[in-house]
Amino acid sequence: MPSEDRRQNTPAARILIVEDDPEIGRMLAEALGEQGMETDIADGGVEMDRRLMRSTYDAIILDVMLPGESGISICRRLRADSTTPIILLTALGDEVDRVVGLEIGADDYVTKPFSSRELVARIRSLLRRSGYGAASKQRPRTLRFDGWRIDATRRQVHDPSNARISLTTAEFDLLYAFCLNPGRVISREELLAMTHSGLAGPIDRSIDVHISRLRQKIETDPKAPEMLRTVRLGGYTFTATVEAS
Amino acid sequence: MIARFARLRPSTIRGQMILLILVAVVAVVQIGSLLERATRNSGVTITNPDLVTARLGTIALLLRASGPEGEAEILRSAAAAGLDLAIVDKATADALSAPTGLNAAVGRVFSRVFPPDLDMPANSRHVLVDNRLALTADLDPSRALIFRNVPETVLTTDMTSPLIYQLLSVAMLGILFSAFIYFVVTAPLRRIAASLGSVDTFLAGDRPLDEQGSREIVDLSRTLNELRDRIHTLIQGRTRMLRSISHDLRTPMTRLRLRAERISDQGLRQQMLLDLGHIDRMIAAALDYFRTDRHCEPTERADIASMLQTLCSDFCDAGHSVTYEGPGRLIALCQPDGIIRAMANLCDNAVKFGAAAVIRLSGDQRQIVIEVRDDGPGIPPDMHERVLEPFFRIDNARAIDTGTAGYGLGLSIVDEIVRHHDGVLALVNDPRGGLTARIVLPITRPAAT
Numbered sequence: 001m002p003s004e005d006r007r008q009n010t011p012a013a014r015i016l017i018v019e020d021d022p023e024i025g026r027m028l029a030e031a032l033g034e035q036g037m038e039t040d041i042a043d044g045g046v047e048m049d050r051r052l053m054r055s056t057y058d059a060i061i062l063d064v065m066l067p068g069e070s071g072i073s074i075c076r077r078l079r080a081d082s083t084t085p086i087i088l089l090t091a092l093g094d095e096v097d098r099v100v101g102l103e104i105g106a107d108d109y110v111t112k113p114f115s116s117r118e119l120v121a122r123i124r125s126l127l128r129r130s131g132y133g134a135a136s137k138q139r140p141r142t143l144r145f146d147g148w149r150i151d152a153t154r155r156q157v158h159d160p161s162n163a164r165i166s167l168t169t170a171e172f173d174l175l176y177a178f179c180l181n182p183g184r185v186i187s188r189e190e191l192l193a194m195t196h197s198g199l200a201g202p203i204d205r206s207i208d209v210h211i212s213r214l215r216q217k218i219e220t221d222p223k224a225p226e227m228l229r230t231v232r233l234g235g236y237t238f239t240a241t242v243e244a245s
Numbered sequence: 246m247i248a249r250f251a252r253l254r255p256s257t258i259r260g261q262m263i264l265l266i267l268v269a270v271v272a273v274v275q276i277g278s279l280l281e282r283a284t285r286n287s288g289v290t291i292t293n294p295d296l297v298t299a300r301l302g303t304i305a306l307l308l309r310a311s312g313p314e315g316e317a318e319i320l321r322s323a324a325a326a327g328l329d330l331a332i333v334d335k336a337t338a339d340a341l342s343a344p345t346g347l348n349a350a351v352g353r354v355f356s357r358v359f360p361p362d363l364d365m366p367a368n369s370r371h372v373l374v375d376n377r378l379a380l381t382a383d384l385d386p387s388r389a390l391i392f393r394n395v396p397e398t399v400l401t402t403d404m405t406s407p408l409i410y411q412l413l414s415v416a417m418l419g420i421l422f423s424a425f426i427y428f429v430v431t432a433p434l435r436r437i438a439a440s441l442g443s444v445d446t447f448l449a450g451d452r453p454l455d456e457q458g459s460r461e462i463v464d465l466s467r468t469l470n471e472l473r474d475r476i477h478t479l480i481q482g483r484t485r486m487l488r489s490i491s492h493d494l495r496t497p498m499t500r501l502r503l504r505a506e507r508i509s510d511q512g513l514r515q516q517m518l519l520d521l522g523h524i525d526r527m528i529a530a531a532l533d534y535f536r537t538d539r540h541c542e543p544t545e546r547a548d549i550a551s552m553l554q555t556l557c558s559d560f561c562d563a564g565h566s567v568t569y570e571g572p573g574r575l576i577a578l579c580q581p582d583g584i585i586r587a588m589a590n591l592c593d594n595a596v597k598f599g600a601a602a603v604i605r606l607s608g609d610q611r612q613i614v615i616e617v618r619d620d621g622p623g624i625p626p627d628m629h630e631r632v633l634e635p636f637f638r639i640d641n642a643r644a645i646d647t648g649t650a651g652y653g654l655g656l657s658i659v660d661e662i663v664r665h666h667d668g669v670l671a672l673v674n675d676p677r678g679g680l681t682a683r684i685v686l687p688i689t690r691p692a693a694t
């Protein structure tokens with residue numbers, strides 16, 4: 001069992017669940033526990049603060065709709081002085097909530113009702129990403145290269161003529177990961193860890209498929225890529241100069 | 246003073262109209278009598294041409310009867326009485342020209358329509374002396390009598406002086422009424438129409454109409470304001486209701502779902518998770534359909550080709566067969582999320598009712614054509630209109646079995662988005678089977694750079 005391996009190799013991830021519905025909280029804790037994570041439950045902002053004083057956590061799962069202080073306000077407060085990854089649990093999965101959530105500093109969001117499998121996958125991906133040093137607070141929201149512009153909050157990409165180019169979730173995650181590490185050779189395993197890819201659907205595409213799709217959209221000649229170069233036996237490297245803001 | 250006048254002014258259009266008529270009548274009487282006095286004071290006391298003619302006849306008679314001294318005496322007395330008379334050679338008199346121009350023409354028409362009651366003296370006629378109207382009559386075979394300062398007939402006959410009043414009142418009412426209709430009725434209505442604009446802008450705007458003007462206009466504005474408020478309340482209420490239903494449902498549904506995941510009987514677990522998924526999608530679809538902010542998305546330059554490629558990849562990654570045929574880049578002004586949404590709905594139908602789908606994109610200077618072709622059963626031609634209606638489905642038995650049942654909202658959302666882009670959605674059955682949904686967007690394509 002992979003969870004067993006995990007427990008042996010690394011200390012178990014500690015997750016704080018901030019959720020007012022006791023049954024959801026309990027079942028979430030159980031589901032995460034089965035995956036080898038240690039959990040604590042707080043039923044609101046006050047209880048959360050008390051727990052945060054006593055120990056540290058690798059990630060916080062935060063319900064948006066809480067009695068008393070709202071999840072949005074808590075999230076903003078947490079972000080002011082910590083980089084602990086935050087996953088928001090929202091009831092309304094529309095675009096506005098996602099943008100608001102990311103703007104106030106959440107790292108990801110999951111719409112209710114969700115499956116525990118989905119939540120676990122999100123947490124894993126988040127832990128991996130923060131493990132690779134891209135701590136939430138320093139993550140730039142806007143990146144530029146060669147006239148291209150990436151808005152990480154809205155997950156939008158504009159080409160040098162300022163036209164919006166549409167990317168899949170995996171393509172966007174890849175491009176963002178490349179922009180955070182320009183000039184560095186990144187292995188396929190690292191790329192996989194830095195993206196959500198694999199969560200999208202039943203079919204698990206290899207990184208190469210996503211890279212080739214991404215080249216179609218950003219390279220002048222996808223057959224002779226200039227920006228996204230393949231490094232033999234190593235992985236891929238992004239050659240453009242990136243400015244972050 | 247003005248404020249006091251404003252307070253006294255009637256508030257209804259009917260009242261203002263009555264006041265207007267009263268003002269017009271008073272003005273007509275006043276101006277008419279002023280005019281009358283003005284024409285009387287111009288030196289001529291005789292205003293009736295009949296009288297002038299009669300006098301000329303009488304004087305000519307007297308002159309003929311008296312001797313040369315008598316003539317001088319008569320002329321002097323006449324001058325003293327304010328009558329401007331002169332005796333000239335017949336040749337001189339004949340040489341005088343008859344009056345011409347509009348006034349004379351009108352005068353002739355008048356004397357035709359209202360002929361003088363008395364016969365004119367022998368060989369009398371109207372002439373011009375120093376550009377003024379005069380009357381001449383033969384005195385004897387070698388001489389003629391000239392009577393100057395004859396009043397202009399048009400304004401001064403007995404018949405025409407009431408006519409002044411009539412003309413004046415018509416003009417007065419005409420002017421006053423045009424002004425009234427313009428300022429009190431037309432202008433406010435036009436202002437209302439302008440600030441309403443189309444139904445969309447009326448509903449989108451939040452600035453109420455000015456409640457100003459006559460009472461009818463104020464009533465109209467107020468009713469429209471109330472109407473808009475009512476519609477806003479309805480829309481907001483509907484959205485809020487759906488949102489709170491969805492929110493209140495989602496907490497217990499999350500619980501249900503997490504609980505269902507713990508069921509050890511695999512068949513039962515699968516069934517419950519399927520049903521839960523179904524309920525969740527239904528709520529999401531209804532909520533999405535009733536969204537009011539879909540049209541608020543800003544228009545921007547976007548690459549349609551990459552949107553369709555992304556869609557293709559997403560559907561392929563979800564295990565469907567969707568291929569894209571078209572250029573690698575096609576930039577157009579549009580509402581990108583709207584277009585993505587519409588195309589996703591069409592692809593969703595294509596893979597739901599068929600097995601494989603092809604998205605085809607083409608465009609020229611005037612329009613962009615996007616087609617989604619599938620290999621499903623197609624839609625009977627008589628249903629092409631109805632499938633665009635919300636909540637309409639032809640036969641979902643098959644889809645319900647496979648757990649992919651929709652709610653009949655997909656195509657109505659597509660239609661709405663396409664219309665909002667001033668485009669056209671057409672459904673065409675392929676003779677080889679399958680349906681082609683074609684979207685034509687009249688987009689002025691900015692030159693791709």
Ligand SMILES: Nc1ncnc2c1ncn2[C@@H]1O[C@H](COP(=O)(O)OP(=O)(O)OP(=O)(O)O)[C@@H](O)[C@H]1O
Binds near residue numbers: 590633
């Ligand atoms: N590609 C197609 N082939 C055959 N029938 C179709 C196709 N697209 C739509 N229809 C018919 O038109 C109906 C209305 O389609 P629409 O997309 O509006 O609703 P839906 O797909 O049933 O539900 P929803 O889109 O809300 O999930 C469908 O129920 C189906 O009967």
Ligand SMILES: [Mg+2]
Binds near residue numbers: 590593594651654656
């Ligand atoms: Mg549909």
